[in-house]
Amino acid sequence: MATPSKDACLGNIAADRAPIISHSLAQGIDFEEVQSFLAALPANRYPAAAYTQRGRMPCVQPRGGYPRFESQLALTHELDRAGADFIPLTIDSYTRHNQYDTAARLLQRSEDEEKDYLNGYPLINHGYEVTRELYRGLDKPVSLRHGTPDARLLVEVAIASGIVEIEGGGICYCIPYSEGFPLDRALLYWQHVDRVCALYSTADRPIHRESFGPLSATLVPPATAIAIQIIEALLAAEQGVCSFTVSFGQTGSISQDIATARVLRQLAREFLDRFGFNATAVYLAYHQWMGQFPHNRAKAAGLIAGGTLVSNLINADKIVVKTVDEALGIPKAEVNSEAVDTVKYLLRTFSFATPPNSPEIQAEAELIESEVRHILEAVFAMPGRAFWESVYQAFRIGYIDVPFSPHADNANRLLSMRDARGSIRIINPGALPISAEDLRREQQMLSVDSVSRGEGYRQLLADINIMLD
């Protein structure tokens, strides 16, 4: 049995870092030089500052990444002008898979033909010196969005570039994205990443970590998402990370979103404190709908508006926004900036929304909280010499189970559907260690108004595609 502990901190990882930053594409990253560079950045480049100053409105962050430097620079300026509070840097998928030579070839081709052959910015190939130029004069945080199970080199280059919000985690960037990348290796690699972030952090300028809560974005029960968020916060805190954002994706049910936010925020704090990580600040991000988006732009705009209002109701620290072209592919810079502008407008207009606290939401929150506690206590009781090993074992036997994950280490035994109100319900828990009473309540809620619900596969498809026409 291994619970989260400060004793799990990797400590001095100079020997582990040396071979990573000796890669020629790391361009001789020097720890002291990067420390000096980070110390000279404007204070507002750090997410903690943005969160402190946000007032009533959630910070707004779009997504975006283009292969060529000039395109990325133009996007950065466009999003900055539109009022984005966080500037994104989305990484191409070859870099995510550590295929830097392929990324280099396609970057060259993109530049030669002035046409994009990569679906994001190949940060490692551009290098930190060039990328620093991307953000010269910028006075807001830059967020690294990727999906990389082994992000050790990527994060070194990102931090050296002045990117001090690092999204990801051993679970959230492995289980939803990969079929075969071993989870135990991803957990170990992200331990290293967390430690690097902690080593570059100072008390007033922490390198910020964020987990990716939507996971597979397909009928993930809130309790599963919350348990994973808390686990990733604890794993990061073990390594000394002191500024962390937990997140989740719009479920499709407003009452479930409100309940999820309440439980996530409360339990993240509670479990960090329980294991002695009182100094780790925790924030909440909300992702607009991450499932299949409507092709119709008017409907997409409506969906974006709905998500924005929920982010206000739950008092999210940040909302990660989509665009009306989400269903069509990578949006143009102007479409992306329009999305930021629209979301900002909605947040300003409805800035004093008060979270409702109906009996329905209260019951939902109680159910989710009970489930999360059961899952986490079961994980803490797993055998293992370190907490990460307990987490790994918990996945192997299905105590944590992400629906529709392609990953071989995920049990894929949990089945979920929507109830008549659109909330996600657990039909078959697989090995999920929730109580019989919680399962009974899940199924009771599923059966309410079930006369209007279909059965089986077709209903499952309809539940997945709930935001289509």
Place this chain on the structure above:
Amino acid sequence: MPSAHVFAVDIGSTIIKLAHIGDEGTILEQWFVERDHTLGIARQVEALLATRAHGVADQEIRVCSSANGGLRVGIVSLSKLFSGASIRNQALAAGANPLFVDTLDDVTGQTHHVDVLLLGGGIDCPDAAPMRDRLERFDASCYHFGSLVYCGNRYLADAVRQRFGDVIIVDNPLATGLRPTNDAVFEVLRRAYLDDLVYKQGISELRGSLANGIRPTPEIVNLGFRQALFKRSSLHLNGPCLMVDIGGATTDLHYTVEMVREDSADRPAPGTSIARYVFTDLGVVASRDSTLSQLRNHPNLFEFLNAIQMDEVRGTYRSIREAEYEPDTTFLALSCLFLALTRFVVGQGPGLPVADLGKMAQIVLTGGASQLLSEQQVVSLLPLIVNTPGNATEILIDRNYRIWLDGICWNESA
């Protein structure tokens, strides 16, 4: 960390390794003794223990062996990517050497003789007409084997038993899903491997407390590799890593699976983190001739000789081509390494995935023959095989057999 005070013994084909391990895994004493084939394994080991492990309790003595080079197994399954991969994975983990993975649709069979033929496939479900049809068509006479083990859909076990009366039935590793859920194949092969060792190699004459606890060396080495990757070893491993164990009869690869190319047709079984592959034709003693034969026909032989900075490259090249060359063990070890790596980058071998060695952060060389190599020799060799700019692969030669010691000393319940 390994448990304290262990006396470790590895009975190899040519060498017996002994080590006395103290607190925190420190090596107090270590010995390497050539096998005395006139004496027999049991008597030699008992004599060594009497002089070097005097006063050490039996429960502190741990023995492993690879003396017969591993059990040879063949696999016939419903699919290569799921059931075949799962069965092969467990066979490798048990220290056995899978020679082939056929599907039930392959009707030509194999000429290799294997000690165990594993027949499996499907998940446990009563409605399995396609699998049933294939099993009915399966012609065992196309294969040459000592024992037949069925590890497929359990609902078809009775039908298999009716056709093959002496078949051994074990649990289906896949059970009801597409990933392994039990170690039934691992256990049956490990038992068979050890029985084979005990009876063929004379280990049965060892005192019972030692003979009964003996484990296959490949399993121990794989466990040691795992400990190092999980940072529970003095050997510092970090990142995508390959370990090559060059022995007398075989050359084993142990690797972290993130090095497998995404487009590789063959893959380790789903859910595998660290995989093993064994080349039964590469080795420095028992497999000396087949190693030389492979090298002789290799299209990059000349480049290989250049890379390892042989004197008289042209003369050596000609001599090898004409089968007149008498290599020393160092040359054979380098040849095994070269051939194993060149096969790994193209997936040349039954069930061997295609590796992207450009991702390899470290390569560890372990085993007796590796002791003869220098880091510089490996540095010279790698560019022939790994041509990825930027990545500097670290080379570690396991001089003290740390991997083996970490594996054999590991106490799972500690």
